[in-house]
Amino acid sequence: MSAPDSAAVVGGGTMGAGIAHVLLAGGSRVVLAETSAERAAAARAAVTASLRRAADRGRLDSSPDDLLARLDVVEDLGALPADAHLVVEAVPEDLALKRRVLAEAARACPDAVLASNTSSLSIGALASGLPGERVLGVHFFNPVPVQALVELVHHAGVSAEVVARVRGWAEALGKTVIEVRDSPGFATSRLGVAVGMEAIRMLEEGVASAEDVDTGMALGYGWPMGPLRLTDLVGLDVRLAIAEHLTAELGPRFTPPALLREKVARGELGKKTGRGFFTW
Numbered sequence: 001m002s003a004p005d006s007a008a009v010v011g012g013g014t015m016g017a018g019i020a021h022v023l024l025a026g027g028s029r030v031v032l033a034e035t036s037a038e039r040a041a042a043a044r045a046a047v048t049a050s051l052r053r054a055a056d057r058g059r060l061d062s063s064p065d066d067l068l069a070r071l072d073v074v075e076d077l078g079a080l081p082a083d084a085h086l087v088v089e090a091v092p093e094d095l096a097l098k099r100r101v102l103a104e105a106a107r108a109c110p111d112a113v114l115a116s117n118t119s120s121l122s123i124g125a126l127a128s129g130l131p132g133e134r135v136l137g138v139h140f141f142n143p144v145p146v147q148a149l150v151e152l153v154h155h156a157g158v159s160a161e162v163v164a165r166v167r168g169w170a171e172a173l174g175k176t177v178i179e180v181r182d183s184p185g186f187a188t189s190r191l192g193v194a195v196g197m198e199a200i201r202m203l204e205e206g207v208a209s210a211e212d213v214d215t216g217m218a219l220g221y222g223w224p225m226g227p228l229r230l231t232d233l234v235g236l237d238v239r240l241a242i243a244e245h246l247t248a249e250l251g252p253r254f255t256p257p258a259l260l261r262e263k264v265a266r267g268e269l270g271k272k273t274g275r276g277f278f279t280w
Contacts, residue, residue, distance in 0.1 A: 001168030003028045004085035008109065010077065010101050012043020014272075015117055016090035018144025021050045024067040025145070026173040031072045032080050040073045042122040045092075047071060052147055077101065080108040080261060086169065089137060090117040093241050098126055106130050113162055119189045120163040120242045123182045124155040132157035138166060139186065140175075142233060155182040184249035185242070192230070193243050193254060199227040203277070204259040210277045232270035240264050 005024030009016050010033045023030045024047070030079050032047065034040040036215040051064035060067070074080070080087065091097055098121065102114050115138035116126050127135035137153030150170040163179070170177050180186045185193060199213050208216070215224020231239050240261065246254035263269075263276065270276030 001165075001172050002026075003172045004169055006031065006081050006084045007031075007086045007088070008033065008080045008084045008105070008112070009088050009090060010080075010105060011071070011090035011092075011093050011192050012039060012046065012120055013090065014046075014142060015140060015144060016088075016144065017043055017046035017050060019088055019090055019117065019140055020047050020071065021145050022140075022173050022175075024051070025054070025062075025069055028086075029070045029081075031074055031079070031084070033074050033080060036075060040075050044071070044073045050145060059145070072146075077104040079109055080105060082109060084109040084112040086115060086166070087112045088115045088117055091259060093118060093121060093238065093245075095121055095125060099128075099130075101279070102126060102130055102135065113166055115166065119238075120185045120245050122155075122184070124157070125158060127155055133159040134162050136163060136166060137182070137186070138170070139188070141188075148174070149188070150177050151186055151188050152177050152179045153182055154179065155188050189242055190246065190250075192227075193239065193246055196227045196231050196239060197243055197254060197257060197260075200231070200257045200260050200277075203228065204257050232276035232278055232280070234270070236260060236269045237264050245268050 007023045007028040008031045009020045012034045013034050020030050020032045025136045032043055032261055034043050048068060051067055054060045055064050087109050089098055089101045098116055114135045117140055119139055123137045139151035141147035141149050144214050152167060167177050183201055183214050202213055203209060203210055210228045213223060217223045217226045240256050243256040267273055268275045271280045274280050
């Protein structure tokens, strides 16, 4: 199976730009939707920079300019292509916002598979009131062009044919797919947040430095990066929101440490602000 001929991505931040990148590299025509001219320009710049970096490293089969010729950036969800085969929302982790985006995408793209890049929210809740047979979770990982994994999350109402189709598309993009039942945190966020919260508690208690905690996991367990550096990359605010959601759904073992709340309150959100558990 090849990548979808026509695809749309809603949200041009780090994840949305990365998803647009891999779709373009896979051969799709892509419409990337943002909410203002300024954000649209930033999203186009992010995709352009990402493709050029990949080309410089020999990771593209086509020139960035050829791929960018298949990218349109719009400021209105009503401008999404009616013939889109796939729409991926990559907006912030807010249930109401994601449901609103998916509802608008369903109206604009009547035949598209509606995918959420959420890392923890219930796919069943997102699908409520929508054509649920074509709604599912497609969780990419940051940085999307480099990370091999896609977590495919299905709820009770999704069509098996849709799941199989999206698996084929993801594999055509060079990704390895795992399938997970709709459950709080799915597989990866649930495990990743559990380790991340414990690493923060260890730092808070003075058990070891951030560098030594991360080196222990990288060299002792073969992690490509330690849990604290990973939290910096994901964003401390994002990790806090997911931990709070998992605490509400699964219990106190996911309770965010005070150190995490303090850093978020100070605006130390990780790589995107220049400081988190490390200085960037």
